[in-house]
Amino acid sequence: MEASPASVVPKKDGSVRLVCDFRKLNEWMQRNFYPTHDAKEMVHSVDMPKYKSVFDH
Secondary structure (H helix, E strand, O other): OOOEEEEEEEEEOOEEEEEEEEEEHHEEEEEOOOOOOOOHHHHHOOOOOOOHHHHHO
16 A cells, blocks of 8 residues: 655645645545444334433423
C-alpha cells in the first residue's frame, strides 16, 4: 500500500494547512454495510413502561 500524498495549502489569513489525499486509502479499505431495521418494527419491539410520570408527556 502506498502512502497518501500530503500537501501544504495556504489559507486566506496567510497561515498554512496540511492536507492529505485519502482517496487511495478509501479504495483500499473494506467497508462493512449493515442493514437497518424498520422503524415501526423497532418501536413495536420496545416494552411499555411500568410507570408513567407527568414528565413523559
